[in-house]
Amino acid sequence: MTPKDLALVAHDGKKDELLAWAKKHLSTLKKHRLYATGTTGSLLKSELGLEVHSFKSGPLGGDMQIGAFIAEDKINALIFFWDPLESQPHDPDVKALLRISVVWNIPFATNPASADYMITSPYFDKEYEEKTPDFTEHLQRFDHDRQRDE
Numbered sequence: 001m002t003p004k005d006l007a008l009v010a011h012d013g014k015k016d017e018l019l020a021w022a023k024k025h026l027s028t029l030k031k032h033r034l035y036a037t038g039t040t041g042s043l044l045k046s047e048l049g050l051e052v053h054s055f056k057s058g059p060l061g062g063d064m065q066i067g068a069f070i071a072e073d074k075i076n077a078l079i080f081f082w083d084p085l086e087s088q089p090h091d092p093d094v095k096a097l098l099r100i101s102v103v104w105n106i107p108f109a110t111n112p113a114s115a116d117y118m119i120t121s122p123y124f125d126k127e128y129e130e131k132t133p134d135f136t137e138h139l140q141r142f143d144h145d146r147q148r149d150e
Helices: 012-024 040-048 062-071 090-102 111-119 137-148
Strands: 006-012 033-036 052-054 077-081
Touching: 006 012, 006 040, 006 052, 012 040, 012 077, 033 040, 033 137, 040 052, 040 111, 062 090, 077 111
Parallel strands: 006 033, 006 077, 033 052
Antiparallel strands: none
16 A cells, blocks of 8 residues: 555535545544645544644645645545535636646545545555656746746
């Protein structure tokens, strides 16, 4: 078994749902390194006894901190139970977190069904060679444009 670095996030209206999901998969989650936004991390620690590195609360920058870890190749997967029926004051941060997951080819689950599929995948407990995108051409394009403007 190869431990993964797993980020767990849940909007307020989905925290109980994430806790129930985590309890169902407790033995698996204990084998991995867990990261979470503030309140979610506190609940996972106090309610389930999980060892979790907690960032700030999502609206206070926690979503962005997890996004930075993804960009730095420090997160292997994201489980984010977001509430599509509730307006979020930090909606741009939420979209940025999901976007950066796609940019860096990080699998993410947004509800219990997709999280079940992810955590029970044969790839979850073994080595998986993630294809990190190569942005060399993209970066060279911007370097070329900057040199032309100078």
